[in-house]
Amino acid sequence: MHPLATLPKTPEPGRRLTGVTADPEAPVASRWSSWSAPLVAIAVGLLLWQAVVWSAWKPEWVLPGPRPVMLRLWSELRSGEVFAAARITLGRAALGFVIAVLCGTSLGIAMSKLRFVRNALSGVIAGLQTMPSVVWFPLAILLFQLGETGIQFVIVLGAAPSIAVGLVSAVDHVPPLLERVGRTMGARGFTLFRRVVFPAALPGYVAGLKQGWAFSWRSLMAGELMVFMADKPSIGARLHFARELSDAEGLLAWMIVVLSIGIVVDLAVFGRIEHSLRARRGLSEER
Template identity: 40%
Template sequence: MGVLKKLIFYALLVLIWEAVFRLKIWPPYLFPSPEDVAKALIWGFKDRTFLIGMSVSIQRITIGYLISLVLGIGLGFLVGRFKILDETIGSLISGLQVLPSICWLPLAILWFGLNEQAIQFVIIMGAFLSIAIATESGIRNIPPIYLRAARTMGIKGIDLYTRVVFPAALPSIATGMKLGWSFAWRSLMAGELLFVSIGLGHLLQTGRELNDMPQVIAVMVVIVLIGLIFDQLLFSQLEKRLRSRWGMTT
């Protein structure tokens, strides 16, 4: 039933889009019809331009996101467990988190130049801070009874962290992973818009330079669809299962 509602909703959006197009409020080269965008989508996949762009972008975000996971979970874990780090690094993390990922681009260009390392830097800086904050929150909000019970049963040292602390923080970490993915995806698109390298963001920029609005919207559709697929099929399911496992569902 939920899928049917979504299909009806998106069909309605397309109908509204077509109606606005037919009103000719804007010229067709600025506001293309759904049919024009569909043709651009089909052509983009037919000549493999979109497939190549998707492959490059997904490869980039996979590398950057995995590095962000390691840095974010590791840093969040340390900040959550040690008060001195929370009072120092913790405040810095919170402050840097409010910076839009686009703000890291000038720094990336100066440090690395116009290359892959610069794009990876932007992805990592856009994603790992939110993962670190969520991990720190999960560690800090573990019910004290868990730790007392574990110590009573003789669990201590590394075992306490691997068998109690980390598993108990997993629901919050999963939320951070989901947020981190969203920020990483946005950061990647921002980076690819400015770098002359094949990718979905670059295809978006190419469409703008050629004044090809159907291609611009077609690429935007592909970007949104990829984001939704990863969010719904991976991160939302992971978060739901972990919350159910720990009795946090309503």
């Protein structure tokens, strides 16, 4: 450290701006590469796709090229079908995810605070986490018939365990010193958890939420394909119809919708939350 930095009144003037504010020169290049790199990847992907179509491996009515699929996607977008379907599907996803967050978080808190609960449940939870959620559908259909409840049941079972596990491991990784300091400053019991342990564990918890979201999105897609309701044209129902009608263009167009929603939620929602959490704590690699 520079000795001048220790002067009490003017400590390290140069460092004041680091951390939150970015270096004015570096980001331009990195922003460009952060946009251009995925674009290159998409272009390469489309090219490979087109190459397979040109090779005439499958007839075009089974595997259409990118162009007709994109045109189809555009027309589905323009007619509002995509938004109508996405509204139904995302509504289900949001409801299921919220329930999963509530269940997973309370379970995670119970497991990290109470040794007995933890010993009793950690094996089961780890097992549940590895269990493909489709396995739950036959039971869900038996219990709740074909309906919303069954789908929600499976989403929650798919997502809650990884949210709970994420919280437990995040709490385990909180430096004991922070907890000790909190205790010497008079934080006890649940206050200690709420004001010290939980905020310290927040980045790990958010990582668990992100994984939970991925699980619930997968479960939902499986659910909409299996438990499909004719009166609710969800994204899964669209895929189902496309397959029934051997509409390969529609099938691929709707698959792109699924992929895009996944990417948007991951980057725009979780990516943003994680980034701002890390930046506030000085954990981001780029400044």
